[in-house]
Amino acid sequence: MTSDSTQKFSLFALTAMVVGSMVGAGIFSLPRTFGNATGPFGAIIAWCIAGGGMYMLARVFQALAERKPDLDAGVYAYAKEGFGDYPGFLSAFGYWIGSCIGNVSYWVLIKSTLGGFFPVFGDGNTVTAIAVASIGIWLFHFMILRGVQQAAFINTVVTIAKIVPILAFILILIVAFKTDMFSANFWGGTGMPDATLFQQVRATMLATVFVFIGIEGASNYSRYARTRSDVGTATIIGFIGVSALMVLVTLLPYAVMPRTDIAMMGQPSMAGVLEAVVGHWGAVFISVGVIVSVLGAYLAWSLVCAEVLFVAARTDDMPRLFGTENANKVPAAALWLTNIVVQVFVISTYWSRDAFALMLNLTSAMSLIPYLFVAAFGLLLARRAETYDVRPQERSRDLAIAAIACIYTLFMIAAGGLKFVLLSALLYAPGTLLYFWARREQNKQVFNTSVDWAIFAAAVIGCIAAIVGLSTGYITI
Template identity: 70%
Template sequence: MASADAKMSRFQLTAMVVGSMVGAGIFSLPRTFAGATGPLGAVIAWLIAGTGMYMLARVFQFLAERKPDLDAGVFAYAKAGYGDYPGFLSAFGYWIGSCIGNVSYWVLIKSTLGAFFPVFGEGNTLVAILVSSIGIWLFHFMILRGIQQAAALNMIVTIAKIIPIVVFILILFFAFRMEMFRFNFYGGGLDGGIFEQVRMTMMVTVFVFIGIEGASVYSRYAKERRDVGFATIVGFVGVTSLMVLVTLLPYAVMPREDIAGIRQPSMAGVLEAVVGPWGAVFVSVGLLVSVLGAYLAWALICAEVMSAAARTRAMPAIFARENKNKVPVVAMWATSIVIQVIVITTYWSTDAFGLMLNLTSSMALVPFLLVAGYALQLTTRGETYEQERSALRSRHILIAAVATVYTGYLLYAGSLKLLVLSAILYAPGSLLYVWARREQGKKVFERTSDIVILALATLGAIVGIYWIATGYIVL
């Protein structure tokens, strides 16, 4: 897949970032934010999230340029900075978290259809699961035909799905009522102070920002290495602007309590309240295009992450196997099977979309924290900065430090329940690491710290299973 004709253009890489960021999350922002805070809290939340994620995007940008040999994406930086087992956990966590995120897409698609066809309910009825299953395998076999063809389709879909979002923003801009915006400003009727309101929004901001690393994951396909950084920053700035407007403008057309009570996708309900029933249909069609496009982008990313981990010997070698179209076929099968299993389990979930959203965010935080931490290591040691002016290095140290503090704060802003749910996945997933080390004839754990990490993950998994069994955690 390294031949010149298989390389991705700058525009295609940017489309991968935009396509993977604009998915289910942006269509759910009005209700999600309105249930937690008012415009003041929303602005503060986006300032925190935007600054933190911008710094993380800058980290991906300068790591792509300074460490071109680390072309396997997110997990390669964790492995370089912290060793084989943390590198594996980063790869596995990012992969399984992305699979869970893909499940949320299917849930939201069926929930959207449920507004018009009650048989789909909230996206987790038997009919919804059956239709989702058909979709999973249709995408699976399309992707097996070739990554380049799928990437080209993703670029077209990315352009198409931005249109309804822009139309939504323009309509609400002209319907803007300042007195309504002022009425909602402080989030009246909500419990807790502004700090608590902002904290409640943090996990959803993680979910909607996941995808800024899309170009980094595909860096080995870039025609020029600097295209990776360009795609990351341009995609981030453009999508962030859309998300902020989608969050704030509804506060100027409806009371906060009404927005919080709209079923997902809440963008549809907001537009329906402004222009009538056709607004809900318009947004719903846009969501279907958007989410199907995002699913395509993330199915590609899932398979590529697992394949890249296998190529660098962090995963069993079988996952690096490619078909005649240069698609990592075993990794793709593993991805589709895991997505299928999780889709089936949503039948027993009381809030399938919310659970998938929060768990995806939680699983992504560990890889993001390790990337930021590696960037901080690199800059403080001065590695690759020997011939550079000190001002540039100082600026990169600051960027890496802010990104590290931000991702660490997000782990705090989440909850212990999400951490133990994550551990339920991380602990048994470590069996893949044991498999990979055994087939290479290496000692499984070479560091005491690796054993400590495994012990903590195992303990967390046991606690998580116990809390689910006793009803303390409701899925």
């Protein structure tokens, strides 16, 4: 996987990695997710906030790819470079475990999609659904073990294939657009609980983070790029294209049916909307698209999970075991741990009331910490004027962009609420055992600074609070 002779990715392939990573489960669930929370006006505001914030984050990724080309491990490398070993580990671990949970949401959505035709799958967390998902996890596992280039090629093909039903959905709804229906829903519609505009927008925030996760897809594979500048270009192209799709998929359903009907749909709600417009074949058409899309996204994120764990091990931030490769240059140990974790979380969905929403929100919460480190590192570089001997005129612009990206990620963490902060700590605290393991292998002191100790103490306190909250019913899943 890391051989110098490995085939390099073109701009098109890198862009496909971004699009393939972003267009997965989330986009097919947007109509109900937003319908539950707000009307078109609130949705427009939510997308302005999310799109603006994520665009700034994409620009930070682009700038860092150009100004720090030596940091080619993706998200976590920036945290380590800027803030030290333990924050670097937390960024790598958070991104990895968040991606694992995201993979679980894909299996839940596939099974809930099938549940629309075969009741035995229910909402994606029945015993049968869990058993079938488990088989799928290990089929993908052994396919990836055969080689990454083959999997990357499949991802490019699947990315093209899954865009077709989404574009068809958008075109059909544009033709069916009813101005009076859109107007009736615009300020929130009737029959929905009263909520302030702030409450409506806040309710959508973690969902918008989830659908934007993957924006760093090209950055994660930057060391495979034929030309370094292609990393930033692929990030921006992928972001703009996918953003347009997501906004249209969110807003157009309000023009064909009442918000109350949209809010009551099962997932994937895009299938229900198209069925209401064109009949049952619409649900079948979108459902096929969902399965193709989600399986493609699952493949892309399985690669990302293994890559993050593998590179972190190679840079001494994870135990050395996970930096080993098999004969096909695939990080086998990293892939095994990834899929064992995915398997455990898939089994845990049996006890969840809304497994898809839980996994979606928890994935977003875990991913925000690594994103915050990236934005903060971009801010740090600009403040110190580091790397700005070249094109110094860009420093003020980059400083403003990184500052906005920091504010956005902090706002998103706060908007997600205390529940998901505590659930994140429930994973970060025990995950630090991997850091202890890695430091012992290297005969290094576990924590180097008082800041490291303070961060670890906060994670432990949050973990204990989460356990108490779950046991008392204060936190529900």
